[in-house]
Amino acid sequence: MSDESELDVELEARLEQQDVFEPPESFLEQANVTDESIYEEFEENWPGAWERAAQLLDWEQRWDRVLDDSDEPFYEWFVDGKLNAAQNCVDRHLEDRGDQPAIEWIGELGETRTYTYDELHRKVNEFAAGLRAQGIEEDDVVAMYMPMVPELPIAMLACARIGAPHAVVFAGFSADALAERMNASNSRHLVTVDGYYRRGDALDHLSKARDGLELVDEEATTIVVDRLGDDAESALADEELDYDTLIDEHAGATVEPVTRDAEDMLFLMYTSGTTGKPKGVKHTTGGYLSYAAWTSHAVLDIEPDDTYWCSADIGWITGHSYIVYGPLALGTTTVMYEGTPDYPEKDRLWEIVDEYDVTQLYTAPTAIRAFMKWGEEYPDRHDLSSLRLLGTVGEPINPRAWKWYYKHIGNESCPIVDTWWQTETGGMMITTLPGISHMKPGSAGPPLPGVSADVVDTAGDPVEAGDAGHLIVNKPWPGMLRTLYRNDERFIGEYWDEYSIPDRDRWVYFPEDGAKIDGDGYITVLGRVDDVLNVSGHRLGTMEIESAIVGVEGVAEAAVVGGDHEMKGEAVYGYVITEEGQDETDAFREEIVAAVEDAIGPIARPEQVIFTPELPKTRSGKIMRRLLEDIANEDELGNTSTLRNPNVVHDIQSKVQGD
Ligand code: WT7
Numbered sequence: 001m002s003d004e005s006e007l008d009v010e011l012e013a014r015l016e017q018q019d020v021f022e023p024p025e026s027f028l029e030q031a032n033v034t035d036e037s038i039y040e041e042f043e044e045n046w047p048g049a050w051e052r053a054a055q056l057l058d059w060e061q062r063w064d065r066v067l068d069d070s071d072e073p074f075y076e077w078f079v080d081g082k083l084n085a086a087q088n089c090v091d092r093h094l095e096d097r098g099d100q101p102a103i104e105w106i107g108e109l110g111e112t113r114t115y116t117y118d119e120l121h122r123k124v125n126e127f128a129a130g131l132r133a134q135g136i137e138e139d140d141v142v143a144m145y146m147p148m149v150p151e152l153p154i155a156m157l158a159c160a161r162i163g164a165p166h167a168v169v170f171a172g173f174s175a176d177a178l179a180e181r182m183n184a185s186n187s188r189h190l191v192t193v194d195g196y197y198r199r200g201d202a203l204d205h206l207s208k209a210r211d212g213l214e215l216v217d218e219e220a221t222t223i224v225v226d227r228l229g230d231d232a233e234s235a236l237a238d239e240e241l242d243y244d245t246l247i248d249e250h251a252g253a254t255v256e257p258v259t260r261d262a263e264d265m266l267f268l269m270y271t272s273g274t275t276g277k278p279k280g281v282k283h284t285t286g287g288y289l290s291y292a293a294w295t296s297h298a299v300l301d302i303e304p305d306d307t308y309w310c311s312a313d314i315g316w317i318t319g320h321s322y323i324v325y326g327p328l329a330l331g332t333t334t335v336m337y338e339g340t341p342d343y344p345e346k347d348r349l350w351e352i353v354d355e356y357d358v359t360q361l362y363t364a365p366t367a368i369r370a371f372m373k374w375g376e377e378y379p380d381r382h383d384l385s386s387l388r389l390l391g392t393v394g395e396p397i398n399p400r401a402w403k404w405y406y407k408h409i410g411n412e413s414c415p416i417v418d419t420w421w422q423t424e425t426g427g428m429m430i431t432t433l434p435g436i437s438h439m440k441p442g443s444a445g446p447p448l449p450g451v452s453a454d455v456v457d458t459a460g461d462p463v464e465a466g467d468a469g470h471l472i473v474n475k476p477w478p479g480m481l482r483t484l485y486r487n488d489e490r491f492i493g494e495y496w497d498e499y500s501i502p503d504r505d506r507w508v509y510f511p512e513d514g515a516k517i518d519g520d521g522y523i524t525v526l527g528r529v530d531d532v533l534n535v536s537g538h539r540l541g542t543m544e545i546e547s548a549i550v551g552v553e554g555v556a557e558a559a560v561v562g563g564d565h566e567m568k569g570e571a572v573y574g575y576v577i578t579e580e581g582q583d584e585t586d587a588f589r590e591e592i593v594a595a596v597e598d599a600i601g602p603i604a605r606p607e608q609v610i611f612t613p614e615l616p617k618t619r620s621g622k623i624m625r626r627l628l629e630d631i632a633n634e635d636e637l638g639n640t641s642t643l644r645n646p647n648v649v650h651d652i653q654s655k656v657q658g659d
Contacts, residue, residue, distance in 0.1 A: 019399070021406070021439045023415040027388060031435025033298045038433075042450035049450055050077070050478055053294035054286070057329065058092050059083045060259055063286070067476065073496045073507050074483065075476040076263050077287035084257035085266055085289050086161035089328035090124055091257065093117045097304060101333045104307065104356060105150045108197040108339030113150055117331070120154070122252075127151075127158035129253035130246035134221050136189055138163035138258055141268060143187040143220075145178050145209050147171040147196040148338045151225045151243060152314050153324045155191045160266060160285075163258035167268040167280075170315030171196070171205060173601040177278075178212035181270045184280055185485060188218050191243075193225040194232040199343045202231040210237075262286025268485050269317055271423040272541035273494060274530045280485030281317075281423050288426045289325055291479025295427040295448070296326030299417050300360055301389050301434055309335035310362040310391075311349065316538075317423040318393055321479075322362055326427070341367060347378040354382035361409070362391035364537040368401045369567050376408045384409060389434055391417045394537030395569045396525055402441035420444040420525045422511055423539070424495070426479030429453065430523050443524040451477055455517040460508075465519040468526060473509040480509070531625070533562040533570050538603050540572070542625075545606070548599035549574055552592050554582035559615050559623045563607065563632030571607035572596075573632040575615060575652065584611040608632075610656055614648040616640070631656055 028034060042049040047067040054063065063081030090102070098118040105113040115123065136142060142159050144166055146152040152168070159166040167185045169178050171193075182190065192209040195202055206224060213220055224236055225243040236242055260266075266285045270278040296302045300322065308327050312318035314336075327334040335356060341349050349371075353361065371378070390410050392402075397418055406416055415434035421427060430453060432438070432445035439445070447453040452474040455463050463469035484491040496507045514526040528534065531542040542560040549558040557577040562570035576592060578584055589609045596604050616624045619642065630637045631653050640646045 019440055021415075021441070023434055023436075023438070024413045026413060027301075027415055028435055030388075032301050032303070033433055034435040036436045038436075039446075039449045046450060046475070050290075053290040053478055054078050054081070056293040056297060057083060057088050057286075057290055063262060069476065073476070073492065073509070074488075075480065077284070077476075077478045078262040078290065081262035081286050082259050083262065083286060083289070084161065084163075084260055085285055085325065085329075086124055086128075086157045087257040088289060088293075089157060089160075089325060090117060090121050093304075093331040094121060097331060100304070100331075101307075102328060103150055103153065103334055103336055105336045106338065106352060108343065109200070115150060120157075123154045123247070124157045124161060125254045126247045126250045126252070127154055127243075128161040128255040129250035130223075131158055131164065131189075132162060132255065133246075133250065134189065134223075134241070136162065136164050136221075139265075140164045140189065141185045141187040142166050142189045142191065143178070143182045143185065144168045145171060145173075145190060145192045145205075145212070146225070146315075147193065147205070147227075148313060148336055149193060149196065149225060149227055150336065151191075151193070153328075153336070156267070156314075156320075156324060157328075161255055161257050163260050163264065165265040165267050167270070168315055168320070169270070170313060170601075172313075172315070172603055174598055175208045175211035176215065176599050177601060178209065179215035181278065181280075182212070182216045182220065184270070184278070185268050186218075188220045189223075190220050191223045191225070193227045195228045196338065197228075199340065202228050204233060206232075206234070260285045263482070265482075267320065269320065269423055271317075272532055272539050272544060274532065274541065274543060276541065276543040276547045278541070278544070279490070279494065280487070281481045282483050282485055283426050283479075284482055287478035287480070287482075289329060291427040291477065292321040292326035293329040295479075296322065296330055298433060298448070299419060299428050299431055300326070300362065300391060302327055302330045302332050302360065304331040306359040307333045307335060307356050307386075308360045308362075309337075309353070309356075309358045311337060311341070311367065312362070312364070312393075317426070318362075321427050341370065342374070345378075346374045347381050350379045350382040350384060353384050353387060357386035359386055360389045360391065361387060362393065364394040365392055365397040365401055366395065366536040366567065366569055368392065368397065368405050371409075372401055372404045373567070376404075379408050384411065387411075387414050389417065390414045391419060393419045393421070393428075395534050396527060397442065399441035406441075415439060416441075418442075418444045420513075420523070424481045424511070425473075425477070426481065429473065429477070430525070440518075440522055443518065443522040446521045446523065447473075451475070453523065455515045455523065463517065465517060468514055468516045470529060471511050471513045471515040471523070471525065473511065476509075533560075533572060535562070535565075535570050535572060535603060536568045540600070540604050544600060545572060545574070545596055545604055548596045548604075549576060549592055551599070552595045554579050554588065555592065557615060559625065559628055560606070561625050561628045561632060563629060565607065572604060573628070574606040574609045575612050575628055576609055577613065577615065578611060608656075610652065612648075612652045612655060614645055614651070616649050616652070617644050618642050619644045628652075 063078035
């Protein structure tokens with residue numbers, strides 16, 4: 001055994017045992033936030049200390065009050081402040097760094113595009129003029145159904161410039177899902193693309209968008225970005241506008257940024273909940289943008305001369321806050337990659353880090369688990385020494401994956417921030433501050449300064465250190481959702497009811513996550529406690545999947561649960577009762593899987609469809625999902641004594657094992 005591998009074994013053993021890591025000295029020396037009195041400062045001067053976040057932005061008119069909490073839970077932040085998000089993310093950087101790259105885009109085929117702040121400014125203005133020419137006015141919702149092309153952030157910022165909220169729909173969602181979101185948001189405008197590349201193949205996207213538009217209640221204007229060039233199969237229809245033509249028609253145009261109130265809607269983002277209908281989460285201009293900028297500064301440690309990379313998709317909230325709004329508000333260079341991490345080779349990400357001298361990498365545990373499985377030989381091929389900070393988001397990270405990331409990507413010299421947050425929170429809530437706190441692999445850390453979170457039992461009382469309970473947030477924060485679009489009632493019902501116990505004077509926010517808290521206040525998030533699944537970091541509602549399945553002719557009843565999955569975190573398991581006379585064939589299984597893909601998209605594809613004569617139900621008729629999860633995981637079964645039909649679980653068990 002060579003000395004080197006002996007050292008490696010030793011290191012491995014040390015890492016295995018170690019459960020506390022101090023931030024590296026080299027990082028501390030330059031970090032944006034290093035003074036731990038910041039926690040106290042926020043506590044003593046709350047909510048006033050939040051001005052710190054707002055001060056990272058340019059305001060046309062300063063706010064009168066930091067927080068108006070007179071109408072709980074309809075909080076307002078930076079009351080009467082006025083600003084424009086595009087002005088903050090683009091215009092204000094022109095003087096100092098107009099020539100600096102704002103967006104470095106890398107296409108899957110290897111082509112690259114750089115947009116300096118000057119160029120981004122020009123494109124955003126031209127497209128904003130183009131949108132106006134289509135009759136789009138302030139407060140009109142514009143849907144975007146786009147993959148990772150630079151025209152997506154350009155379109156988002158153009159909307160922000162004219163005060164038209166955007167509603168971005170993940171490109172992997174189906175035509176039905178697009179239509180549902182456009183109808184729910186009363187959106188009569190769509191920006192989309194002809195297609196995009198996956199593993200070298202040109203994928204048609206436009207026909208999916210067209211199928212979706214067929215189901216939209218009102219006539220919609222459609223603007224199509226030409227991504228595929230000659231690889232696109234069909235020409236645009238008469239009523240479809242070509243993005244480049246529109247830009248050319250408005251070449252050199254400038255559009256004055258519209259003055260928006262701090263509380264005016266910046267965008268809507270649809271996400272899954274317990275019921276079949278996605279929730280339209282409303283985020284605002286002042287509070288959200290301040291929060292995205294502040295967390296980018298304090299947690300991601302972003303400086304203007306960084307080259308920062310978040311590998312998420314802009315179709316999810318992570319991309320909104322930490323590819324587009326946060327990084328650009330701070331005037332840095334943000335990297336956008338169109339493709340998958342293993343094409344053309346499994347070192348694609350490391351090649352990009354090496355080539356662009358990426359300084360921060362923010363990714364998801366599901367990706368880290370894949371890197372781990374592929375092996376360290378791929379990162380080892382490249383010089384990753386430009387990296388100074390690593391981040392993860394989207395699901396719990398197990399300590400083994402954390403340590404692999406720390407060692408093989410960060411070379412033990414980058415702090416890792418494990419950031420817990422949600423679509424609804426707008427930005428990070430629970431995470432260590434990389435320039436202050438030590439790290440405990442697997443635990444996200446304490447709540448951010450000014451964020452008040454706790455873990456409580458079902459009565460709403462704090463649990464003992466080490467025990468599991470429900471995560472709650474006790475105080476409002478600037479990045480919080482303001483409501484669910486045109487549905488205040490559901491907003492209150494979904495998030496604020498649970499612990500609004502009459503003798504408590506405050507409502508609390510209930511994120512629907514289970515967690516445990518250590519004696520030192522570090523919080524380990526355990527996962528959802530509602531019927532929401534987390535598949536590869538993608539949030540999916542079991543009810544949405546179930547309603548797709550029961551829509552298939554021949555299906556009588558269905559229950560969907562998440563089973564443990566080594567790579568995906570969770571995988572979709574569908575238990576299906578067929579109607580009398582329906583054969584339980586593989587072809588029928590395929591039909592069910594196809595129906596889920598049509599209703600939601602390939603991300604919701606069931607891992608297994610299990611035909612069963614019955615579902616385990618309580619005497620009151622409630623499906624006991626926990627037991628179905630146990631069966632999927634081949635775990636020992638939990639308590640079956642409350643079942644109306646205790647024998648059914650064994651029947652299903654043998655089916656699953658036999659399948
Ligand atoms: C759910 C929110 C936040 C942007 C991406 C997902 C889970 C998120 C963590 C983390 C453990 C996490 C939670 C949360 N989650 N981050 N660091 N550790 N779990 O946003 O689609 O709204 O999903 O993701 O269960 O509730 P989302």
